[in-house]
Amino acid sequence: MLGVRVVLSRKTDGSVAALEDACAHRKPQLSMGRIVGDQIECGYHGLTFDCSGVCTLAPRLEKPPRGARVRAYPVESRYGLLWVWMGNPALADASTIFTVEHWGDPAWGLN
Ligand code: FES
Numbered sequence: 001m002l003g004v005r006v007v008l009s010r011k012t013d014g015s016v017a018a019l020e021d022a023c024a025h026r027k028p029q030l031s032m033g034r035i036v037g038d039q040i041e042c043g044y045h046g047l048t049f050d051c052s053g054v055c056t057l058a059p060r061l062e063k064p065p066r067g068a069r070v071r072a073y074p075v076e077s078r079y080g081l082l083w084v085w086m087g088n089p090a091l092a093d094a095s096t097i098f099t100v101e102h103w104g105d106p107a108w109g110l111n
Helices: none
Strands: 006-010 016-020 034-036 039-041 055-057 075-078 081-084
Touching: 006 081, 016 075, 016 081, 039 055
Parallel strands: none
Antiparallel strands: 006 016, 034 039, 075 081
8 A cells, every 4th residue: 555565454353453564573574474363473483463563472582672563554444445544643533534425324225
């Protein structure tokens, strides 16, 4: 999106997380790793990132490296679409998503 690779994952509560698709270690795609609960594990050395992008596990280290994180993007699921905020997360405002009149109204069709 906008020239940035983003990996999307569905969390155990059904909501969606959006992270930069690049491991904080050597930048391979996290989407080539695997989902572990609500987290994504890098396929190379196993650094694991939570939905906020913070590294929570480094298999060969006692503690995850301080500051190891990937960018997390606010995401909203609405109208059968995922709306990913690519700007400053502090400015994300789901109320700015336009309204689709009659969405979900059975009297209206969806093609
Ligand atoms: S490249 Fe991802 S953990 Fe090393």
